[in-house]
Amino acid sequence: MDPLITCNQCGNQVARLEFCIRCGDPLTDEYGAEQVREQRRRFAAAPDERLNAVALVSTLFPQLPRADMRSFRLAFAAGVAIVAGLALLGFYPIALVSAAVLVPLLMVLYLWDVDIYEDEPVGIIGATMLWGALAAAAFAWLASGLPAPTGFGRANLLDTLIAGVWLPLLEGALMIAGPLVLLRSRRFNDVLDGATFGAASAVSFSGASLIVQSLPIFSAGLRPAGDPLPWVIQMLSFGVLQPVIAAGAIGAFAAAVWLRYRAPISDRNALGPVGQPALALLGAAALIVASGLAKTLLTIIPQTLVLAVIAVVALLWLRRALHLGLLQESREIDVDGEIRCPNCGLMTPEHTFCGNCGISLRAVPSSRRSATADVPAKAETD
Amino acid sequence: MGFPSAPPPAPAAKKSPTTIIALFVGGMLTLAVLAIVYVLINQPKPPAPGCEPDKVCAPQQSLPPVNGSPSPGVTSVPTTVPASLPPGATTAPFVPPPTPVSNSPVVVSGEVWQSNTLNYSFEYNPNAWELQDGATDDTAVFYSVRFDAQLVIHAVPATTSPAELIAQQLGVIDTLMIGRIKDTDDYDALLGPSIGFVDGEGDVWSGVLLSKDGTPIAPGGVTVMAATDGRLTVSVVVLVGSPDADVGPGTQQHAVRGQADEFLKSFDWDTR
Numbered sequence: 001m002d003p004l005i006t007c008n009q010c011g012n013q014v015a016r017l018e019f020c021i022r023c024g025d026p027l028t029d030e031y032g033a034e035q036v037r038e039q040r041r042r043f044a045a046a047p048d049e050r051l052n053a054v055a056l057v058s059t060l061f062p063q064l065p066r067a068d069m070r071s072f073r074l075a076f077a078a079g080v081a082i083v084a085g086l087a088l089l090g091f092y093p094i095a096l097v098s099a100a101v102l103v104p105l106l107m108v109l110y111l112w113d114v115d116i117y118e119d120e121p122v123g124i125i126g127a128t129m130l131w132g133a134l135a136a137a138a139f140a141w142l143a144s145g146l147p148a149p150t151g152f153g154r155a156n157l158l159d160t161l162i163a164g165v166w167l168p169l170l171e172g173a174l175m176i177a178g179p180l181v182l183l184r185s186r187r188f189n190d191v192l193d194g195a196t197f198g199a200a201s202a203v204s205f206s207g208a209s210l211i212v213q214s215l216p217i218f219s220a221g222l223r224p225a226g227d228p229l230p231w232v233i234q235m236l237s238f239g240v241l242q243p244v245i246a247a248g249a250i251g252a253f254a255a256a257v258w259l260r261y262r263a264p265i266s267d268r269n270a271l272g273p274v275g276q277p278a279l280a281l282l283g284a285a286a287l288i289v290a291s292g293l294a295k296t297l298l299t300i301i302p303q304t305l306v307l308a309v310i311a312v313v314a315l316l317w318l319r320r321a322l323h324l325g326l327l328q329e330s331r332e333i334d335v336d337g338e339i340r341c342p343n344c345g346l347m348t349p350e351h352t353f354c355g356n357c358g359i360s361l362r363a364v365p366s367s368r369r370s371a372t373a374d375v376p377a378k379a380e381t382d
Numbered sequence: 383m384g385f386p387s388a389p390p391p392a393p394a395a396k397k398s399p400t401t402i403i404a405l406f407v408g409g410m411l412t413l414a415v416l417a418i419v420y421v422l423i424n425q426p427k428p429p430a431p432g433c434e435p436d437k438v439c440a441p442q443q444s445l446p447p448v449n450g451s452p453s454p455g456v457t458s459v460p461t462t463v464p465a466s467l468p469p470g471a472t473t474a475p476f477v478p479p480p481t482p483v484s485n486s487p488v489v490v491s492g493e494v495w496q497s498n499t500l501n502y503s504f505e506y507n508p509n510a511w512e513l514q515d516g517a518t519d520d521t522a523v524f525y526s527v528r529f530d531a532q533l534v535i536h537a538v539p540a541t542t543s544p545a546e547l548i549a550q551q552l553g554v555i556d557t558l559m560i561g562r563i564k565d566t567d568d569y570d571a572l573l574g575p576s577i578g579f580v581d582g583e584g585d586v587w588s589g590v591l592l593s594k595d596g597t598p599i600a601p602g603g604v605t606v607m608a609a610t611d612g613r614l615t616v617s618v619v620v621l622v623g624s625p626d627a628d629v630g631p632g633t634q635q636h637a638v639r640g641q642a643d644e645f646l647k648s649f650d651w652d653t654r
Contacts (some may be wrong), residue, residue: 068397068399068402070399071397071398071399071402071403072402074399074403075402075403075406075407078403078406078407079406079407079410082407082410082414086414092561092590092598093417093421094414094417094418094421096598097413097414097417098410098413098414101409101410101413102410105406105409105410105413106406108409109402109405109406109409113397113402143593156516159594160594162594163593163594163595164594164595167595168595209597210597213593213597213599214597214598214599216599216600216601216623216624217590217598217599217600217601218417218420218421218424219421219424219425219601219624219627220590220600220601220624220626221421221425222418222421222422222425224588224590224601225561225563225565225588225589225601226560226561226562226563226588226589226590227561227562227563227589228561230560230561231560231561234560234596234598237596292595295594295595295596296594296595296596299556299557300560300596303596
């Protein structure tokens with residue numbers, strides 16, 4: 001925090017005290033305005049976090065109430081530790097499977113925990129993830145049929161374009177194809193629906209593709225020969241960075257599509273470039289191609305660093321798309337009674353945001369919105 | 383009007399944290415156990431020893447029969463000494479005859495690959511190896527027709543030592559393979575590395591091969607050797623996918639290395 005504050009009365013920057021040390025004006029208004037600015041920089045789906053924070057759990061699982069975020073963070077940390085531990089011990093095939101299922105398993109757990117589509121066909125999200133897995137299997141089969149997937153030889157431009165550009169774009173197209181089918185249904189009209197479908201399809205595709213393409217190494221025994229350190233790095237890339245890039249790029253593109261064609265908003269241009277499907281498509285393609293080229297051209301350490309940067313960009317983009325979508329969707333709703341906020345447990349007028357904790361009530365499953373109206377608050381201190 | 387300085391306390395979670403973490407870890411462990419079972423079912427058998435203890439063991443033929451090599455047009459005169467002499471005859475001290483000069487053409491067992499600027503050559507069996515497009519005077523890359531394998535011959539001036547050339551080749555290999563470590567298995571050991579009958583140095587490594595996008599796709603074995611004649615330093619790399627896969631009497635790596643012998647034995651260091 002800046003140690004100084006600008007006094008509205010005299011315009012000077014002064015120490016953060018109760019009164020201006022230059023003109024004696026009370027600084028209450030200045031602190032209030034500063035707090036408003038600060039509140040506006042909060043993420044609508046998790047108001048205790050900044051909009052531009054690199055927060056994996058609240059971005060990939062935006063409908064998690066605050067009480068569950070910690071559990072998911074712990075589960076994620078445990079998963080990362082399991083993957084790294086297995087790789088360090090030399091159980092590479094098992095570490096690979098664990099890395100492949102780390103984020104998809106959390107996604108399944110998230111969907112079960114928040115029960116987002118309780119009033120929809122049971123398999124809607126399962127079908128989205130199944131699509132991702134089946135498409136990945138088909139993709140892996142196609143990729144295995146391409147000539148010279150690996151080996152020596154001089155850098156070949158065509159091979160590089162196939163491996164670094166064409167195949168990643170095909171992957172992205174397959175990831176989004178399944179969720180786009182759901183765009184026709186008017187039941188799924190929230191930006192969070194689009195983002196959830198896109199992210200779920202992307203992470204299941206990412207995990208399944210890894211397992212299917214790596215099947216031959218399962219015939220090398222439990223502990224194939226190899227130095228553990230590169231494996232640990234590569235497994236964390238497979239388990240965390242690559243699913244995050246896929247989920248970020250595809251989820252943000254799907255969010256833009258849903259915003260444009262499904263969300264009940266009056267002024268779609270207010271979202272700026274983030275809400276334009278054509279630009280979002282270009283952005284997603286750029287992230288996917290950058291990631292593909294990094295994997296094709298760079299050795300493990302620089303590759304991991306570049307992928308980490310791309311993952312951060314993808315995560316922030318998805319977060320901003322979700323945030324703007326949640327803000328815009330608030331325009332056309334009337335105040336309709338009071339409900340108990342599932343995030344903070346306090347009563348609030350039923351609109352788009354909780355008046356007490358600031359969470360977007362659209363970022364809370366509808367089942368919890370309706371079910372919490374008459375339930376007494378069970379506040380816990382954690 | 384002020385804003386709350388801290389968010390209100392969170393309500394109780396729908397599912398307890400312990401449940402969520404236990405379900406997640408349990409799910410991961412379940413999938414890990416399934417993966418372990420799958421791996422154990424598909425685990426390769428240890429390679430059968432070439433010879434059984436206490437039994438006569440004939441060496442295996444390392445190269446396929448040579449096909450299509452031209453027969454020598456002229457043969458040299460035999461130089462045998464009569465096996466027996468008439469009774470009473472004495473023998474003059476044996477003087478070895480001069481080595482006959484052959485005018486027969488050089489025996490070529492396969493295709494000849496020659497570098498026009500660095501002046502070295504070697505032969506290969508085109509039925510066993512396919513030359514990759516784009517070979518240059520200093521590098522030739524071959525794909526095995528039958529096995530999942532690659533062979534690379536690379537030559538540089540002798541200012542680069544064999545050890546340095548091996549290190550360079552390992553740098554390239556590290557872009558294709560993850561977790562490369564030395565293969566200490568006696569069964570895979572490289573015995574007396576030489577190229578074109580010039581002694582060299584080399585070793586065997588193993589790891590997991592990567593696809594172009596970095597996905598681990600198969601266990602890999604790599605044999606790298608290099609030698610120098612004072613004019614050139616040459617390296618030979620034999621990269622094998624699934625090296626321990628059983629192919630008849632031995633492993634895939636052994637079979638490929640057997641086929642690679644042809645390159646090493648036919649290597650001509652100076653074709654000028």
